[in-house]
Amino acid sequence: MPKVLTVVQARRGSSRLPDKVTLDLMGATLLERMVERVIAAKLSGSVVVAIPESPENDPLEGICKNRQWPCFRGSENDLLDRHYQAAKAFDADIVLKIPSDVPLIDPKVIDLVVQYYLNHTQDFDFVSNLHPPTWPDGMDVEVMPMPILETAWKEATKPHEREHTTPFIWDQPHRFRIGNVAWDSGLDYSMSHRFTIDYPEDYSFIRTVYEALYPTKPMFGLDDILQLLDKNPDIYQINAAFAGVNWYRNHVEDLQTVRKDQTKNI
Numbered sequence: 001m002p003k004v005l006t007v008v009q010a011r012r013g014s015s016r017l018p019d020k021v022t023l024d025l026m027g028a029t030l031l032e033r034m035v036e037r038v039i040a041a042k043l044s045g046s047v048v049v050a051i052p053e054s055p056e057n058d059p060l061e062g063i064c065k066n067r068q069w070p071c072f073r074g075s076e077n078d079l080l081d082r083h084y085q086a087a088k089a090f091d092a093d094i095v096l097k098i099p100s101d102v103p104l105i106d107p108k109v110i111d112l113v114v115q116y117y118l119n120h121t122q123d124f125d126f127v128s129n130l131h132p133p134t135w136p137d138g139m140d141v142e143v144m145p146m147p148i149l150e151t152a153w154k155e156a157t158k159p160h161e162r163e164h165t166t167p168f169i170w171d172q173p174h175r176f177r178i179g180n181v182a183w184d185s186g187l188d189y190s191m192s193h194r195f196t197i198d199y200p201e202d203y204s205f206i207r208t209v210y211e212a213l214y215p216t217k218p219m220f221g222l223d224d225i226l227q228l229l230d231k232n233p234d235i236y237q238i239n240a241a242f243a244g245v246n247w248y249r250n251h252v253e254d255l256q257t258v259r260k261d262q263t264k265n266i
Contacts, residue, residue: 004045
């Protein structure tokens with residue numbers, strides 16, 4: 001069987017919400033709660049937390065040691081290099097990218113995307129549930145074989161390709177075979193529901209969801225969140241103003257496969 005490795009990249013520095021990965025969620029850090037959910041997936045394989053080498057990130061390595069989670073340290077700003085070097089160090093055959101700012105990620109969604117890739121290894125070079133997006137923002141899963149990640153690492157030169165790890169691959173559908181797992185609900189919540197964290201309002205929203213669902217069902221899923229929001233529309237409103245805000249907004253002119261209506265400015 002090929003060796004599957006999930007790389008979760010995390011760092012303490014954040015201009016909009018400093019130290020967001022160490023914010024509290026039900027008695028543990030946001031990073032811990034998020035990694036717990038990744039590990040709970042049946043197909044996430046080995047999970048490594050990849051952090052920058054800078055001393056300010058030493059506490060994140062401490063968290064990993066306390067939880068006995070593998071930790072890799074690499075480049076501060078070249079996340080493609082950090083991702084690749086981590087995958088290389090752990091001798092991965094198949095590499096997953098799941099960001100550290102998605103603490104509501106559903107383990108079943110991870111399994112769905114990975115299983116689709118495993119069922120179509122001869123058909124696709126890259127599989128995600130993001131191109132085009134349909135899932136709520138914050139259910140991000142990307143899967144690729146090591147040779148494709150290595151190609152990106154060797155050839156990517158543009159700043160956004162190095163910073164965001166995978167655009168070199170998914171933004172070249174003429175070169176790479178891109179697979180996508182659409183949400184089977186038939187809905188598109190990618191611009192209306194925000195389950196990721198970048199602003200204080202996001203933290204308030206995520207903390208409220210955890211407080212409502214975690215005590216009785218720690219590994220709550222997407223359906224549980226949506227049912228909660230249906231019953232409590234005031235929770236949805238906490239960070240609704242930021243729905244649709246993503247990193248694409250600063251690179252629309254650089255990306256070939258992203259439309260202007262797939263992002264918004266604040």
